[in-house]
Amino acid sequence: MSVALVLLEVLPSGALAASSAGLLAAAVEAGEPVAVLAAPADVLDRAAEQAAGFGAVRVLTAEVDPAVLTGPVVDALAAAVAAESPDLVLASNAIESRDAAARLAVRLRLPLATDVVGVGGDDLGVVAHHAAFGGAFTVDGAPTFGPLVATLRPGAVDARLEAQPLAVRGLQVTASGAPSARVEDFSETVAPSTRPELRGAGAVVAGGRGLGSKEDFALVEHLADVLGAAVGASRAAVDAGYAPASTQVGQTGVSVSPRLYVALGISGAIQHRAGMQTAGVIVAVDKNPDAPIFDIADFGIVGDLFTVVPQLISALEAHKK
Ligand SMILES: Cc1cc2nc3c(=O)[nH]c(=O)nc-3n(C[C@H](O)[C@H](O)[C@H](O)COP(=O)(O)OP(=O)(O)OC[C@H]3O[C@@H](n4cnc5c(N)ncnc54)[C@H](O)[C@@H]3O)c2cc1C
Structure with missing residues (x-):
């Protein structure tokens, strides 16, 4: 049976990152999903239980010092590759995991596929699915040698696996001694938002x-709250100071693949579409009927968003009652 190693990110609380269940469900297309956890000793038990709950058939653990960035995680991954001879090593395309994945690929001289939206397999081995040209095409890529190291776009896979019995193995990790940055001070920022x-x-x-304006951007937040959605923004909105940079969606921002993406007053430039075109259902509100966003929208409303959105909010709130 082929093995797909899956690097799961462990948050300081010991909980797994939100990407974890989707990563394991994606990996199963290429082999039996085996989780790799590199975290401080006091949080490993909790994280391992959660990984099994998300469908990991085995959980490989390595104790690492959270003050040392990336290097020890790569050491743990290298040990896991040696122990399991996987066909695939999958990690989230989030900042820390993709850093570790890239370093692993360089260290072990393995092929790397970044920002994939899924993986699969054919007679010759693992295949990585990419969304190309702003999501207009899906392109398959396959390595000529393996195992493949791949990073998965967060939210790209909705499927979930059944829970597995907990089976934990400690990894025998040899420290590479590669230089790593050290965290001198750490304080968690709690976002004042639900x-x-x-x-x-x-x-x-x-x-x-x-x-x-920043004040009127509150309308976006209001609709997001009614839908229980996250808030995103175009680069133009971020540059104008309407929304923080962390909310920018697109080529130079965050790539998202939600089930629902609502674009308000966004023209749909190629650089914006690159970060959201793989969304399941796209709804756009824009007063310009020729805005390119309507080329990819499943539902388009041509109109003034300050008229349309309050009606939408009222209708949704009435529906909830
Ligand atoms: C290298 C590079 C990287 C980039 N990376 C990104 C990126 O990551 N993300 C990104 O978003 N952009 C990115 N851009 C910028 C991108 O090219 C566009 O400039 C940007 O996406 C435009 O943002 P927008 O759609 O909000 O603004 P606009 O293009 O100005 O569109 C505003 C829209 O609002 C509509 N509108 C105005 N008033 C109303 C109203 N009252 N009711 C309804 N509709 C209204 C208009 O009709 C228009 O369609 C990048 C550009 C470059 C060169």
């Missing part, structure tokens, strides 16, 4: 330059 994280959110409401 909204979901943009990366991996099931629904996103995003606003563009059409909102006109």
Whole structure:
């Protein structure tokens, strides 16, 4: 049976990152999913239980010092590759995991596929699915030698696996001694919001330059809250100061694949579409009937968003009652 190693990110609380269940469900297309956890000793038990709950058939653990960045995670992954001879090593395309995946590929001289939207297999081995040209095409790529190291776009896979019995193995890790940055000080920023994280959110409401001001951008947040969605923004909205940079969706921002993406006052430039075109259902509100966003929208409303969106909010709130 082929093995697909899956690097899962462990948050400081010991919980697994939101991407974890989707990563394991994606990996099963290429082999039996075996989780790799590299985390401080005091959180490993909790994280391992959660990984089995998300469908990992085995959980490989390595204790690492959280103050040392990336290097020890790569050491753990290298040990897991040696122990399991996988066909695939899958990690989230989030900042820390993709850093570790890239370093692993360089260290072990393995092929690397980044920002994939799924993996599969054929007679010759693992295949990586990419969304290309802003999501207009799906392209398959396959390595000529393996195993393949791949990073998965958060939210790209909705499927979930059944829980497995917990089977934990400690990894024998040899420290490479590669230079690593050290964290001197750490304090967690608690976002004053109950909204979901943009990366991996099931629904996103995003606003563009059409909102006109930071004050009016609150309309985007209001609709997001009614839908239980994350808030996104175009680069124009971010550059104008309507929304923080962390909310930027697109080529130079976050790539998202939610089930629902609502674009308000966003024209649909190719650089914006690159980050959201793989969304399941796209709804656009724009007063310009020729806005390119309507080329990819499943539902388009041509109109003034300050007229349309309050009606939409009222209708949704009435529906909830
Ligand atoms: C290298 C590079 C990287 C880039 N990366 C990104 C990126 O990551 N993400 C990104 O978003 N952009 C990116 N851009 C910028 C991109 O090219 C566009 O400039 C940007 O996406 C435009 O944002 P927008 O749609 O909000 O603004 P606009 O293109 O100005 O569109 C505003 C829209 O709002 C509509 N509108 C105005 N008022 C109303 C109203 N009252 N009611 C309804 N509709 C209204 C208008 O009709 C228009 O369609 C990048 C550009 C470059 C060169």
